[in-house]
Amino acid sequence: MKKILGIVLATLVICLVVVLISTSAFATTAQGTGVLNNPILRLWNAIHNLQGQINSGELQALALRVATLEGRALPDCIIDADCDDNDPCTNQECNPVSGCVFTENAQCDDVSGAGSSTGITSGEVIITEFMYNPNAVTDTYGEWLELYNAGEDTVNLNGWSIQDEGTDSYTFSEDLIVIPGEYVVLCKNTDSNVNGGISCDVGYSSFTLGNTADSIILLDGSSGVVDQVSYDVSTAPWDSMDNAGYSLQLGLSSHDAASNDNGGNWCNAAVSYGLGDYGTPGEINSGC
Numbered sequence: 001m002k003k004i005l006g007i008v009l010a011t012l013v014i015c016l017v018v019v020l021i022s023t024s025a026f027a028t029t030a031q032g033t034g035v036l037n038n039p040i041l042r043l044w045n046a047i048h049n050l051q052g053q054i055n056s057g058e059l060q061a062l063a064l065r066v067a068t069l070e071g072r073a074l075p076d077c078i079i080d081a082d083c084d085d086n087d088p089c090t091n092q093e094c095n096p097v098s099g100c101v102f103t104e105n106a107q108c109d110d111v112s113g114a115g116s117s118t119g120i121t122s123g124e125v126i127i128t129e130f131m132y133n134p135n136a137v138t139d140t141y142g143e144w145l146e147l148y149n150a151g152e153d154t155v156n157l158n159g160w161s162i163q164d165e166g167t168d169s170y171t172f173s174e175d176l177i178v179i180p181g182e183y184v185v186l187c188k189n190t191d192s193n194v195n196g197g198i199s200c201d202v203g204y205s206s207f208t209l210g211n212t213a214d215s216i217i218l219l220d221g222s223s224g225v226v227d228q229v230s231y232d233v234s235t236a237p238w239d240s241m242d243n244a245g246y247s248l249q250l251g252l253s254s255h256d257a258a259s260n261d262n263g264g265n266w267c268n269a270a271v272s273y274g275l276g277d278y279g280t281p282g283e284i285n286s287g288c
């Protein structure tokens with residue numbers, strides 16, 4: 001029995017020594033010769049050296065030498081490591097041979113609109129609320145409108161536009177991703193210090209909401225009409241909602257592009273924001 005215990009104990013001691021030798025404390029070449037006999041230590045040092053080369057840029061120099069030997073140019077991204085195409089729908093990486101490689105990511109699966117390669121022309125983005133006649137600040141500062149993604153596809157509003165029946169027109173020139181069930185707020189002025197206290201997702205210009213009658217027409221990147229709302233607060237049923245400082249909001253049971261054509265499905269907001277005007281910019285409507 002004592003012999004067995006002795007053998008077990010000796011085995012444990014040997015294992016402990018091997019583990020100690022394999023730790024970073026021993027993984028140096030400070031033994032004078034610079035050469036290590038122990039294969040485990042050599043492997044350990046090789047890994048550490050490779051790590052150091054990657055960090056120091058020596059890997060780039062190595063890639064350049066390989067490229068030169070193969071008679072091809074070194075991809076630019078090896079030098080400056082910048083492959084960003086500013087497309088939120090792709091991930092990018094630098095391949096040392098072929099250069100920048102872009103792959104579509106899950107963020108924009110089934111995205112419709114600009115920047116998409118899925119071919120979907122429009123989602124069900126609808127107009128759900130708008131402040132046509134603010135009271136706390138002037139119209140130039142305080143007009144805004146709210147869109148809602150009532151569909152099942154994520155949408156990128158880059159390239160989309162808003163128009164009226166006249167000459168007002170604004171085209172969005174930056175990515176604005178709207179996932180299903182999400183609201184976005186478009187503002188005449190995006191500075192919450194002067195726009196009445198609204199947090200905006202994007203600003204627009206060259207587009208004004210008339211204080212009596214007007215239209216909001218939402219077009220996708222292919223100029224297809226996604227939604228339209230036309231209002232006239234001088235006639236029924238809109239006239240009952242003609243109150244300065246109150247947004248016009250779509251009833252919660254009417255959140256589709258056809259139902260919002262009917263003024264009877266709209267009402268004044270009942271919740272105040274910022275400096276005291278009423279509306280729920282970027283949030284679920286307060287109900288009609």
Ligand SMILES: [Ca+2]
Nearest residue numbers: 132139209210
């Ligand atoms: Ca106005």
Ligand SMILES: [Ca+2]
Nearest residue numbers: 164168208209
């Ligand atoms: Ca207008």
Ligand SMILES: [Ca+2]
Nearest residue numbers: 228257260261
């Ligand atoms: Ca409509």
Ligand SMILES: [Ca+2]
Nearest residue numbers: 280283284285
């Ligand atoms: Ca709202």
